[in-house]
Amino acid sequence: MGTSYEFACPSCGYEANVCGGPDTGALVSVKTVTCLACAELVDVVTARHEWPPSADAHRAIGACPHCEGSDSVPWGPRASGASLSDDEFYALQDYGPCPKCHASMGLKPDGVTMLWD
Secondary structure, three states: OEEEEEEEOOOOOOEEEEOOOOEEOOOEEEEEEEEOOOOEEEEEEEEEOOOOOOOOOOOOEOOOOOOOOOOEEEOOOOOOOOOOOHHHHHHOOOOEEOOOOOOEEEEEEEEEEEEEO
């Protein structure tokens, strides 16, 4: 089961509801990226686990859900594949750069916003 979090930029007020790195649910695997085309923090699909695969299953792999662009950079403390416990993850102060102003984004106090498959 995947987990989404609410991140916020204290400098410009930008907010994003994303996984904060690679994550996997029952049907898809995703990773959090900054889309360079639309300057949004998004989760892009990296693999589909559905069977049988749908006819258009290949179309969304790696594409930004906002603009369908594919030019992106990995985002978040787990982007490099680092394994962090939940306690280590919640204790971080800097989760990654804001896609709008490049200041350090933080986890909002309510933390987890959704568990997904």
